[in-house]
Amino acid sequence: MEYEVVIGLxxxxxxxxxxxxxxxxxxxxGATPNTHVCPxxxxxxxxxxxLNGQAIRLTVMAGLMLGCDIAKRSRFDRKxxxxxxxxxxxxxxxxxxxxxxxxRVCLPGGRAIRLNHIHLEEDVGKxxxxxxxxxxxxNRGGLPLxxxxxxxxxxxxxxxxxxLTALREMMVYAGVSDCNLEEGNMRSDVNVxxxxxxxxxxxxxxEIKNMNTFSGIHAALEYxxxxxxxxxxxxxxxxxxxxxxxxxxxxxxxxxxKENAEDYRYFPEPDLPPVLLTQAQIDAWAKDLPExxxxxxxxxxxxxxxxxxxxxxxxADRALADFFEAAAKRSGNGKLTSNWVMAEVLALxxxxxxxxxxxxxxxxxxxxxxxxxxxxxxxxPTAKALLPELFAQGGDPAALVKERGLGQVADADAIxxxxxAALADNPKVVVDYKAGKQAALGFLVGQVMKRSKGxxxxxxxxxxxxxxxx
Amino acid sequence: MEExxxxxxxxxxxxxxxxxxxxxxxxRALLDVMVASQKDIHAFVTIDAExxxxxxxxxxxxxxxxxxxxxxxxxxxxxxxxGVAGQPCTASSRILxxxxxxxxxxxxxxxxxAGAVFLxxxxxxxxxxxxxTQTSGFGPTENPVARGCIPGGSSGGSAAAVGGGLALAALxxxxxxxxxxxxxxxxxxxxxxxxxxxxxxGIVACASSLDQVGPMTKTVEDAALLMDxxxxxxxxxxxxxxxxxxxxxxxxxxxxxxxPLAGMTLGLPKExxxxxxxxEVRALTEAAAKRAEALGATLREVSLPHAxxxxxxxxxxxxxxxxxxxxxxxxVRYGARVPAEDVLGQYLExxxxxxxAEAKRRILLGxxxxxxxxxxAYYNRAQKVRTLIRRDFEAAYxxxxxxxxxxxPEPAWPLGVYQDDPIRNYLSDVLTVGANLxxxxxxxxxxxxxxxxxxxxxxxxxxxxxxxxxxRAARALELR
Numbered sequence: 001m002e003y004e005v006v007i008g009l010x011x012x013x014x015x016x017x018x019x020x021x022x023x024x025x026x027x028x029x030g031a032t033p034n035t036h037v038c039p040x041x042x043x044x045x046x047x048x049x050x051l052n053g054q055a056i057r058l059t060v061m062a063g064l065m066l067g068c069d070i071a072k073r074s075r076f077d078r079k080x081x082x083x084x085x086x087x088x089x090x091x092x093x094x095x096x097x098x099x100x101x102x103x104r105v106c107l108p109g110g111r112a113i114r115l116n117h118i119h120l121e122e123d124v125g126k127x128x129x130x131x132x133x134x135x136x137x138x139n140r141g142g143l144p145l146x147x148x149x150x151x152x153x154x155x156x157x158x159x160x161x162x163x164l165t166a167l168r169e170m171m172v173y174a175g176v177s178d179c180n181l182e183e184g185n186m187r188s189d190v191n192v193x194x195x196x197x198x199x200x201x202x203x204x205x206x207e208i209k210n211m212n213t214f215s216g217i218h219a220a221l222e223y224x225x226x227x228x229x230x231x232x233x234x235x236x237x238x239x240x241x242x243x244x245x246x247x248x249x250x251x252x253x254x255x256x257x258k259e260n261a262e263d264y265r266y267f268p269e270p271d272l273p274p275v276l277l278t279q280a281q282i283d284a285w286a287k288d289l290p291e292x293x294x295x296x297x298x299x300x301x302x303x304x305x306x307x308x309x310x311x312x313x314x315x316a317d318r319a320l321a322d323f324f325e326a327a328a329k330r331s332g333n334g335k336l337t338s339n340w341v342m343a344e345v346l347a348l349x350x351x352x353x354x355x356x357x358x359x360x361x362x363x364x365x366x367x368x369x370x371x372x373x374x375x376x377x378x379x380x381p382t383a384k385a386l387l388p389e390l391f392a393q394g395g396d397p398a399a400l401v402k403e404r405g406l407g408q409v410a411d412a413d414a415i416x417x418x419x420x421a422a423l424a425d426n427p428k429v430v431v432d433y434k435a436g437k438q439a440a441l442g443f444l445v446g447q448v449m450k451r452s453k454g455x456x457x458x459x460x461x462x463x464x465x466x467x468x469x470x
Numbered sequence: 471m472e473e474x475x476x477x478x479x480x481x482x483x484x485x486x487x488x489x490x491x492x493x494x495x496x497x498r499a500l501l502d503v504m505v506a507s508q509k510d511i512h513a514f515v516t517i518d519a520e521x522x523x524x525x526x527x528x529x530x531x532x533x534x535x536x537x538x539x540x541x542x543x544x545x546x547x548x549x550x551x552x553g554v555a556g557q558p559c560t561a562s563s564r565i566l567x568x569x570x571x572x573x574x575x576x577x578x579x580x581x582x583x584a585g586a587v588f589l590x591x592x593x594x595x596x597x598x599x600x601x602x603t604q605t606s607g608f609g610p611t612e613n614p615v616a617r618g619c620i621p622g623g624s625s626g627g628s629a630a631a632v633g634g635g636l637a638l639a640a641l642x643x644x645x646x647x648x649x650x651x652x653x654x655x656x657x658x659x660x661x662x663x664x665x666x667x668x669x670x671x672g673i674v675a676c677a678s679s680l681d682q683v684g685p686m687t688k689t690v691e692d693a694a695l696l697m698d699x700x701x702x703x704x705x706x707x708x709x710x711x712x713x714x715x716x717x718x719x720x721x722x723x724x725x726x727x728x729x730p731l732a733g734m735t736l737g738l739p740k741e742x743x744x745x746x747x748x749x750e751v752r753a754l755t756e757a758a759a760k761r762a763e764a765l766g767a768t769l770r771e772v773s774l775p776h777a778x779x780x781x782x783x784x785x786x787x788x789x790x791x792x793x794x795x796x797x798x799x800x801x802v803r804y805g806a807r808v809p810a811e812d813v814l815g816q817y818l819e820x821x822x823x824x825x826x827a828e829a830k831r832r833i834l835l836g837x838x839x840x841x842x843x844x845x846x847a848y849y850n851r852a853q854k855v856r857t858l859i860r861r862d863f864e865a866a867y868x869x870x871x872x873x874x875x876x877x878x879p880e881p882a883w884p885l886g887v888y889q890d891d892p893i894r895n896y897l898s899d900v901l902t903v904g905a906n907l908x909x910x911x912x913x914x915x916x917x918x919x920x921x922x923x924x925x926x927x928x929x930x931x932x933x934x935x936x937x938x939x940x941x942r943a944a945r946a947l948e949l950r
Contacts, residue, residue, distance in 0.1 A: 043798040046553045046672040089797035265840035270678035
């Protein structure tokens with residue numbers, strides 16, 4: 001029998017806040033264990049949570065980016081379970097009344113994956129196990145997490161990865177999260193089931209917990225789909241259960257089945273009043289939203305006449321897209337600016353291992369440089385020679401060109417003697433050209449350019465040479 | 471030293487300001503009676519003589535330098551569930567043995583800023599679970615006035631310390647009557663403020679939506695002095711109301727009028743005067759009502775129709791919240807730990823040995839009412855009834871300014887009695903839980919004593935943020 005794969009994802013995304021969800025502790029990654037802690041995030045007797053307003057704002061922005069309905073009233077609940085990584089043995093989360101409802105993530109092919117909701121919760125500590133003892137690092141405990149819960153709309157592991165990639169792009173773009181996979185900023189639980197093709201009802205689902213690499217999720221899904229297909233093929237029923245992915249072995253293992261599923265005994269968190277938002281507040285936050293990357297890609301193609309590939313590369317990085325747009329507006333030539341950003345600027349950032357926003361090159365300077373090039377005030381080689389300097393130290397291209405006399409010579413009377421001299425010094429090349437060897441012309445152009453100290457207009461030099469050799 | 475056992479907080483402050491005695495002298499005198507009383511009364515779980523004397527010396531230095539602060543040099547006792555930086559804080563539970571609070575509760579910080587001296591930590595029912603102080607993990611407290619009897623609870627240590635003259639004033643916490651009931655049994659004043667008026671930050675949580683900190687004092691004026699210091703908005707407590715500190719003590723700047731309750735209507739909730747009420751308690755409460763009338767108040771019978779649901783509603787709400795609040799005591803991060811083979815064993819052993827029977831009973835109840843399949847029948851239903859109870863009070867305050875009622879159905883009973891009968895203990899909260907469920911303010915003031923000499927208090931209840939009227943009436947009705 002042929003089966004259809006049904007996948008839903010629950011993705012935890014760490015919000016980019018300065019402080020934790022319910023206390024004033026810092027959120028930077030990699031600090032000495034248990035240094036970003038206080039009575040609140042350690043669950044000390046008497047400590048109480050207070051809500052981080054930035055976490056609310058960022059989650060609302062994420063919800064707006066993803067087309068969710070923002071709840072005017074949401075609420076926190078306690079999820080009760082004992083585990084040593086939990087400071088209070090309950091987690092403050094949103095169960096009954098989450099902050100964002102509905103929404104969708106659009107895949108590159110245009111298919112929309114529906115979201116069920118987005119809720120806010122606090123992260124738990126990090127456990128480390130050594131022979132004979134275990135340690136807990138509560139630096140991570142209390143970090144603000146959004147849990148983005150999709151509907152079971154995904155139909156293949158590839159689609160799941162496309163969904164996560166699109167989601168990640170949106171969240172980074174909106175400045176909501178760094179979505180740094182190595183730092184555990186984005187972790188997913190996956191739900192996967194199979195059903196006979198054409199059947200409406202869902203099959204029995206299996207949940208696989210807490211994976212933080214896209215390749216791991218893909219491999220776990222592939223493994224689980226194969227396992228379930230095999231079981232169904234042998235007539236064995238699928239057991240509703242939670243499984244753990246072992247990346248070393250490349251297999252999933254039973255953690256717990258439905259029968260011994262935990263009863264979390266959710267109830268409203270009495271230490272936090274409900275979160276009430278006004279439409280005016282939501283509208284004010286909406287003003288800070290960036291254009292979604294897909295929409296920006298389309299617009300940049302139209303506005304600047306650049307190819308889809310260029311628009312795709314540029315729009316994927318919000319800061320780069322901002323840089324490009326500012327430079328293109330300055331230069332007045334979108335296509336030229338796109339070529340230069342894609343080739344020259346990205347080559348420099350790759351070489352220096354930095355981002356253009358952290359370099360000395362301003363979009364205004366690049367725009368001015370390209371304007372000089374476009375107006376033929378300087379030639380291409382001159383522009384290329386100036387770029388690394390602007391990148392490293394900054395500066396005003398027009399002033400540099402003037403100061404160093406780099407303006408290209410487009411005066412035929414001034415260039416003609418140089419052309420004559422080059423022809424006189426290279427009689428053999430002239431013979432080659434006349435015998436039909438086209439490359440000889442390029443050599444001669446180079447000779448003239450050298451004599452002009454790089455300032456002659458290459459087009460004019462070529463024109464003069466052709467005339468003389470005709 | 472003047473009569474230390476009779477001294478009030480206001481009297482002590484007056485003596486300190488007039489330099490009749492120093493804070494060190496006052497503190498040392500109190501420490502002497504505290505230490506001497508421990509064997510009989512056992513009001514304290516920790517007496518911090520060294521710390522208290524150092525704070526007193528500092529207060530004396532500040533006063534000598536011309537500084538003034540509302541409580542400068544005045545010693546205060548703290549219930550053992552309030553964090554004071556550097557002092558043990560066990561909530562009278564073995565599971566917190568060895569735990570030293572690394573931070574000040576907001577009320578402690580406010581008292582510290584006002585110049586108060588922290589004498590020591592008063593005994594209580596373990597995690598405030600009880601009304602006798604007999605569930606304490608460190609042994610019971612005896613009533614210093616009705617000897618051989620319970621002091622009430624859970625703030626029984628604070629009540630005994632103040633009632634026995636071992637402390638000028640103390641703080642307690644009231645979740646379902648834990649300030650008012652022991653105040654009544656020990657013949658002192660006890661205030662449960664409006665929910666959110668005093669910060670809960672740093673108070674070992676019992677039931678978060680019901681807990682409030684309040685003063686326990688010898689006079690209403692002393693309670694007002696403490697309220698003015700500890701109340702007001704706290705950004706560390708999200709349930710704290712956006713209100714400035716109260717200014718209750720200023721009414722003592724003027725003498726009491728001849729008819730101080732003229733124009734005030736006091737409601738007598740008929741459900742609070744039912745059949746189970748002890749005849750002597752009834753007589754003393756009615757006498758208090760008569761005095762109120764003589765002072766100008768109009769008396770009026772009112773009804774709180776859902777009062778009968780108060781106890782079951784309270785014990786569902788409080789145990790549910792409690793079961794989660796006590797989950798953090800697992801031996802992983804602080805407090806007592808009983809090592810075991812694995813982490814589950816460590817949890818089980820630590821909690822089995824560290825928690826007392828009443829704590830375990832209520833954790834079980836709370837876990838049950840939140841369980842899948844029972845949540846709607848118990849927790850959810852109780853929330854709805856709680857709303858009805860709150861509306862009862864709102865409706866009653868439409869017909870009167872304050873309510874006057876007994877505090878407890880009977881006077882303090884002998885130590886050891888009813889210890890195996892939790893239901894009997896729970897039912898004794900019937901007249902106090904309403905104010906906590908509704909979130910409004912209430913207090914207990916002495917109303918006299920039974921023929922056997924057991925103190926009995928009378929309860930005044932006011933609407934949310936009705937502290938001004940509540941203290942005006944209490945001042946007028948106070949027996950002197």
